[in-house]
Amino acid sequence: MRRSIRTMLGIAAASAILAVGVPAVASSASAATTTKTATASSYDYDEYWGYYYSKYYDGSRAKAKGHVYEDDHGRFHVEGKLYDKYSPGWLCGYVQVKFENEDGDDSTYWAKKCGSSGYRYFHFYENHVDNIQVRTCYWSKHHESKKYCGRWNYIYEADSQE
Known part of the structure; x- marks a missing residue:
């Protein structure tokens, strides 16, 4: 749709x-x-996205929502909020933002939020973007790695006008 x-x-x-x-x-x-x-x-491209969720762990999930837009200089910005509510102390909310150019090269940025009070604001940008994807995960403090990731969601795709 x-x-x-x-x-x-x-x-x-x-x-x-x-x-x-x-x-x-x-x-x-x-x-x-x-x-x-x-x-x-x-x-100009301007769209709100989210909430996108991690997978469940013990009845809790991390979530992220935000906004994607192109500025006057052709840079694409992704900004948003990451929430980590009701998760155990060894897990943190974790969001990844992947920018991909027309050659297939990508740059991935991330933000982490530990604890259930409030949210973590994030803002990333790149030039020459063909598509942008976001996914939300948990970050395990014990294993120093991401866990229970949700799926990648496209929040921007350039139209091919050839």
Whole structure:
């Protein structure tokens, strides 16, 4: 459902760009530059995501929610809150954010929240992003590793317009 809505929005955006871009080709170069600048803002991406959960451990789960957007310089930002409620003291909430470029290279960032009071704010950004994924896990203090991870969730996917 979510992917089909994105596809429809992408098609609508591409149609709007074509409708605006075709008259610009016929007009002067300065008008084409103005049209290009005006349509650049139509590429802005702004979406809230979450809650995404870890797997259950003894009736508790870590959770994360947030926001993804593109700034004026083409950087994609992921920010959000990580919650760790009702988990045992040896587990911490843990969120991973993976940015992938068009070549398939990825960068993964993480944030950790231990204890059930409040939340941990996180904010990561990257340039040249083709897709972004998020997953929530627990972090085991005993094993120094992530445990009970939920699935990876796409929060941004670039539309291929070839």
